[in-house]
Amino acid sequence: MEQRKGRRLILFPFPLQGHINPMLELANILHSKGFSIIIIHTNFNSFNMSTHPHFTFHSISDDLSESQAAEKDLLLLLSHLNAKCGEPFRECLAALLSSVTEEPVACLICDPLFDFTQSVAESLKLPRILLRTGGASSTAVYSAFPLLKEKGYIPIQESRLEETVTELSPVKVKDLPPERFFKAAQAFTYDTKFSNGYVFNTFEDLEQHALATIRKEFHIPVFPIGPFHKNFPAASSSSPSLLSQDRSCISWLDTRLPNSVIYVSFGSLAAVNEAQFLEIAWALANSKQPFLWVVRPGLVQGSEWLEPLPSGFIESLNGIGHIVKWAPQKEVLAHQAVGVFWTHNGWNSTLESICEGVPMICIPFFADQMVNARYVSDVWKVGVRLELGIKREEIEAAIRRLMMEKEGEEIRDRVSKLKVMANICLKQGGSSYQALDGLVDHILSLESLFTKLKSQ
Numbered sequence: 001m002e003q004r005k006g007r008r009l010i011l012f013p014f015p016l017q018g019h020i021n022p023m024l025e026l027a028n029i030l031h032s033k034g035f036s037i038i039i040i041h042t043n044f045n046s047f048n049m050s051t052h053p054h055f056t057f058h059s060i061s062d063d064l065s066e067s068q069a070a071e072k073d074l075l076l077l078l079s080h081l082n083a084k085c086g087e088p089f090r091e092c093l094a095a096l097l098s099s100v101t102e103e104p105v106a107c108l109i110c111d112p113l114f115d116f117t118q119s120v121a122e123s124l125k126l127p128r129i130l131l132r133t134g135g136a137s138s139t140a141v142y143s144a145f146p147l148l149k150e151k152g153y154i155p156i157q158e159s160r161l162e163e164t165v166t167e168l169s170p171v172k173v174k175d176l177p178p179e180r181f182f183k184a185a186q187a188f189t190y191d192t193k194f195s196n197g198y199v200f201n202t203f204e205d206l207e208q209h210a211l212a213t214i215r216k217e218f219h220i221p222v223f224p225i226g227p228f229h230k231n232f233p234a235a236s237s238s239s240p241s242l243l244s245q246d247r248s249c250i251s252w253l254d255t256r257l258p259n260s261v262i263y264v265s266f267g268s269l270a271a272v273n274e275a276q277f278l279e280i281a282w283a284l285a286n287s288k289q290p291f292l293w294v295v296r297p298g299l300v301q302g303s304e305w306l307e308p309l310p311s312g313f314i315e316s317l318n319g320i321g322h323i324v325k326w327a328p329q330k331e332v333l334a335h336q337a338v339g340v341f342w343t344h345n346g347w348n349s350t351l352e353s354i355c356e357g358v359p360m361i362c363i364p365f366f367a368d369q370m371v372n373a374r375y376v377s378d379v380w381k382v383g384v385r386l387e388l389g390i391k392r393e394e395i396e397a398a399i400r401r402l403m404m405e406k407e408g409e410e411i412r413d414r415v416s417k418l419k420v421m422a423n424i425c426l427k428q429g430g431s432s433y434q435a436l437d438g439l440v441d442h443i444l445s446l447e448s449l450f451t452k453l454k455s456q
């Protein structure tokens with residue numbers, strides 16, 4: 001632990017698993033650099049705070065109705081949270097800033113998905129840094145919306161799906177999110193220019209080109225200090241899980257040969273229909289490879305959990321498959337038995353897989369996941385993207401390619417090299433190490449800015 005800096009930082013995560021994890025990891029990193037940490041969080045998706053006794057937590061009442069809290073459409077949920085959280089957040093922040101007995105606050109660090117933080121921070125004259133929980137490459141695609149519209153790629157036309165977007169090659173038209181996602185992102189893309197910095201959970205060697213594009217576009221300091229979870233000890237056990245982790249999978253993995261297991265998980269939000277669920281089940285069973293499958297409650301639309309599986313399916317696997325509701329994913333990916341990760345390519349999952357040198361089978365569902373998957377398969381070449389959706393023949397072929405063929409070995413070599421790079425960038429003198437030093441200096445310089453603004 002570095003010497004205490006005598007400064008408080010206020011962090012405000014967006015309340016979804018894929019956003020809470022990196023924000024809390026960033027909080028741990030900055031705490032290890034000597035800052036005191038305050039987390040403001042919503043009642044919605046409130047998480048277990050006991051794993052972070054070194055932080056101070058303040059909850060705000062979001063007042064979502066039951067139906068709003070159960071909203072499956074991500075953009076609608078986003079709009080409910082933005083409508084309900086602005087005022088309670090402003091009140092909480094104002095109260096924290098007015099406390100004179102505490103250490104001074106240097107700045108607010110928040111998720112750009114909350115669209116009111118810019119105006120609230122500005123009204124309180126508090127500097128604001130953004131944490132982008134997605135990758136830089138997908139962020140660069142989102143900020144290219146005006147260009148994509150001008151060039152006629154958007155609105156997306158069925159007949160052009162397989163076409164490469166020349167200006168964003170190798171991204172294809174089918175990898176672009178629908179226009180309503182772009183429009184939702186437009187507000188925060190605009191606000192980004194008025195923030196005091198942009199933190200990314202990535203590293204220069206992985207996304208150099210996209211990071212350069214972002215620097216050019218936004219003219220604010222950009223700090224790629226990832227991979228976060230490799231940047232502080234005990235990372236794997238400190239992520240606040242909204243679902244309880246089933247640790248039986250670790251002892252099950254202990255009984256398996258190195259690189260033999262397919263780990264299957266589609267993150268915290270994606271959902272499949274019953275037919276797709278069965279297609280996945282049969283592809284896994286037919287592959288005859290051991291598999292660890294996370295079937296999150298809610299993964300299968302209209303089902304509680306495993307009911308759609310034919311009776312006798314699990315028994316017929318003879319122990320070759322292990323199914324859990326939620327896994328300690330970072331530990332699973334680091335386990336020597338895991339040979340392939342079949343993922344939806346949420347940014348956290350993608351980065352966690354790269355950091356453990358695990359090749360991927362990619363089945364993106366929405367938002368940034370399609371761009372992440374395209375980069376995995378066509379830029380870094382560390383995985384195979386399922387181009388036809390969830391079809392058992394293509395899945396079985398992808399498993400064979402990765403687990404049995406020479407191509408799989410080449411892919412494993414490439415992802416192992418990225419793993420090494422991810423470790424090097426965190427070491428003294430490495431790009432993320434330096435960017436983190438830069439971020440700490442920047443935060444300290446913001447505190448004097450805040451003091452100056454307050455006195456005006």
Ligand code: UDX
Pocket residue numbers: 016017018019021133134135241265266267268269270294325326327328329330345346347348349350352366367368369
């Ligand atoms: C969402 C979006 O899907 C993603 O595209 C965006 O980049 C972030 O928000 P999510 O679907 O949850 O995220 O996926 P992901 O970004 O991969 O985050 C999931 C997190 O949950 C990871 O940190 C992963 O380690 C963790 N996890 C997942 C578990 O701990 N256990 C599991 O069983 C599955």
